[in-house]
Amino acid sequence: MHEMGIASSVLDAVRTELTKYPGSRATKVGVRIGEWAGVDVESLRFCCEALIMDSDLTGLAVELDYRLRRNGCPQCGHEFAIQNYATQCPRCDCEHTVPLGGTELDISYIELDDGEDDGTSAP
Numbered sequence: 043m044h045e046m047g048i049a050s051s052v053l054d055a056v057r058t059e060l061t062k063y064p065g066s067r068a069t070k071v072g073v074r075i076g077e078w079a080g081v082d083v084e085s086l087r088f089c090c091e092a093l094i095m096d097s098d099l100t101g102l103a104v105e106l107d108y109r110l111r112r113n114g115c116p117q118c119g120h121e122f123a124i125q126n127y128a129t130q131c132p133r134c135d136c137e138h139t140v141p142l143g144g145t146e147l148d149i150s151y152i153e154l155d156d157g158e159d160d161g162t163s164a165p
């Protein structure tokens with residue numbers, strides 16, 4: 043299964059991050075998934091949960107951030123989500139807009155808990 047391999051590499055990345063911070067525990071990982079990355083978000087979520095369960099990463103939350111495909115306009119700088127495959131700029135009608143994303147499949151952040159208050163959490 044495609045998604046199982048992705049889930050596995052996400053967790054591997056978390057473990058790699060953890061080796062840099064001995065004693066820490068991973069609490070949350072964010073994964074960006076573009077509309078065109080060809081990933082089934084729900085099945086990826088299921089795979090992550092299945093792999094985390096009973097592993098050394100128990101308690102890790104996985105945040106899947108689903109991104110629509112977007113283009114940017116080189117003329118007016120407008121950024122827009124693509125609907126119905128229309129890539130023309132809705133603001134200035136420029137036809138030569140460039141893809142900004144939508145095919146990404148990467149880790150946006152990994153939250154670690156080092157057991158100390160680092161002052162970044164809200165009171």
Ligand SMILES: [Zn+2]
Nearest residue numbers: 115118131134
């Ligand atoms: Zn434009």
